[in-house]
Amino acid sequence: MRTPIFLCSICNVSSGSCSEDCAFCSQSAFYEADIQRYKFKSMQEILEEAKYAKAHGAIGFCLVTAGKGLDKKKLEYISEAVKTVKEALPDFENIIACNGTASLEQLKILKEAGATSYNHNLESSREFYPNIVTSHSWDERYQTCLHVKQAGLNLVCGGIFGLGESEADRISFVAAIKSLQPMVVPINFFHPNDALPIKEKPLDIDKALELITYVRHEMPEAIIMVAGGREFTFGARQAEIFGAGANSIVIGNYLTTQGNLPDADIAMIHSLGLGIAKTCHG
Numbered sequence: 448m449r450t451p452i453f454l455c456s457i458c459n460v461s462s463g464s465c466s467e468d469c470a471f472c473s474q475s476a477f478y479e480a481d482i483q484r485y486k487f488k489s490m491q492e493i494l495e496e497a498k499y500a501k502a503h504g505a506i507g508f509c510l511v512t513a514g515k516g517l518d519k520k521k522l523e524y525i526s527e528a529v530k531t532v533k534e535a536l537p538d539f540e541n542i543i544a545c546n547g548t549a550s551l552e553q554l555k556i557l558k559e560a561g562a563t564s565y566n567h568n569l570e571s572s573r574e575f576y577p578n579i580v581t582s583h584s585w586d587e588r589y590q591t592c593l594h595v596k597q598a599g600l601n602l603v604c605g606g607i608f609g610l611g612e613s614e615a616d617r618i619s620f621v622a623a624i625k626s627l628q629p630m631v632v633p634i635n636f637f638h639p640n641d642a643l644p645i646k647e648k649p650l651d652i653d654k655a656l657e658l659i660t661y662v663r664h665e666m667p668e669a670i671i672m673v674a675g676g677r678e679f680t681f682g683a684r685q686a687e688i689f690g691a692g693a694n695s696i697v698i699g700n701y702l703t704t705q706g707n708l709p710d711a712d713i714a715m716i717h718s719l720g721l722g723i724a725k726t727c728h729g
Contacts, residue, residue: 450694450721451694451721451722451723451724451725452689452694452695452696452716452721452722452723452724453506453507453631453670453672453694453695453696453724453727454503454504454505454506454507454695454696454697454698454709454712454713454723454724455505455506455507455508455509455541455543455631455672455674455695455696455697455698456496456497456499456500456503456505456507456508456509456697456698456699457509457511457697457699458488458493458496458497458500458508458509458510458511459511460487460488460493460510460511460512460524460525460528461486461487461488461511461512461513461514461521470578470579470580470610470643470644470645487524490527490528490531493510493528493531493532494531494532494535496508497532497535497536497539498535498536499699500698500699501536501539503698503699503709503710503713504698504709504713504723505698506539506540506541506724506725506726506727507540507541507543507564507631507727508532508539508541508542508543509543509544509545509566509603510525510528510529510542510543510544510545510546511545511546511566512525512545512546512547514546514547515547515548515582515583516546516547516548516549516591517546517547517548517549517550517553521546522546522553522556522557525544525546525557525560525562526556526557526560527560529542529544529557529560529561529562530560530561532561533560533561540563540726540727541563541564541601541727542561542562542563542564543562543563543564543565543566543603544557544562544564544565544566545565545566545567545603547567547591548567548583548587548588548590548591549565549567549591549594549595550594551594551597551598554594554595554597554598554600555598555599557598557600558598558599558600562600563600563601564600564601564602564603564630564631565595565598565600565601565602565603566603566604566631566633567588567591567592567595567602567603567604568588568604568605568606568607568633568635569585569588569589569592569604569605569606569620569623569624570585570588570606570607571585571606571607571610571612571616571620572585572612572615572616572617572619572620572623573585573586573589573619573623574615574616574619575610575612575613575616575619575620578610578611579610579645589623589627592604592627592629593627596627596628601629601630601631601727602627602628602629602630602631603629603630603631603632603633604624604627604629604631604632604633605624605629605631605632605633605634605635605672605674606620606624606633606634606635607635607636607637607675607676608634608635608636608637608650608655608658609636609637609647609649609650609655609676609680610637610645610647611645611647617658617661621661621662621665621666622665624662624666625665625666629666629669630669630670630727631669631670631672631695632662632666632669632670632671632672633672633673633674633675633697634658634659634662634671634672634673634674634693635674635675635676636649636650636655636673636675636676636677636679636680637649637650637676638675638676638679638680649679649680650680652680652681652682652684652687655680655681656687656688656691657691659671659673659688659691659692659693660691660692662692663691663692663693664692670694670695670727671692671693671694671695672693672694672695672696672697673688673693673695673696673697674696674697675697677696677697685715686715686718686719689716689719689721696712698712698713
């Protein structure tokens with residue numbers, strides 16, 4: 448049996464109407480994308496999604512909110528959600544919060560609530576970032592990642608390829624992630640939406656596989672997760688991501704787009720002679 452595959456599930460607990468202008472994100476209120484919008488899911492809905500994810504082999508469960516960052520109300524809500532999942536599913540190993548920019552103090556509160564990881568992506572290189580976001584800086588993102596490490600949480604940090612960035616941008620972007628030594632690196636591939644200002648064509652599949660291999664080469668000890676855009680970018684060639692260096696995927700739906708059914712992904716993994724990881728530590 449070769450390296451097991453780590454499965455993670457996303458729970459979009461607060462969707463849409465974000466005040467930031469990220470040109471790649473359908474949740475930005477700037478672009479009026481046709482997506483489902485709601486404030487906060489109930490604790491029961493979150494728990495049902497957590498149970499479903501765990502039943503399908505996920506060891507990571509990520510609580511995601513739209514918006515720039517944490518405020519008092521959102522921090523209390525995410526803390527409650529973390530506690531709800533941990534109390535009902537105490538052996539769910541990796542509860543991840545993904546709630547934008549955060550202070551060291553806020554992250555310590557999430558850790559006390561039972562969160563084990565925090566996901567905050569750099570999205571792209573420092574140099575390219577002003578082309579896709581103007582409402583906040585790349586440096587704010589990097590600082591939040593440093594706060595995650597200081598708070599004693601596992602860092603989940605990656606970003607998006609296919610936004611119109613250059614090869615030099617990709618090298619700079621990966622180097623910045625590497626400098627943070629994250630436990631998990633989510634690699635997303637841009638999924639076009641007619642409402643968004645970015646009109647890039649999908650990356651060539653071979654180029655996308657090459658990028659996965661490059662990230663793996665640069666961060667051999669990290670869990671390399673292919674997340675958003677997997678189905679759209681790779682189509683019938685999704686299985687090739689594992690040979691390229693990925694050892695983790697998101698199962699189920701993404702934030703605003705549909706994913707494969709978990710059973711289909713699990714069948715694909717087993718068909719390759721690969722197992723499903725039972726723990727984040729191999």
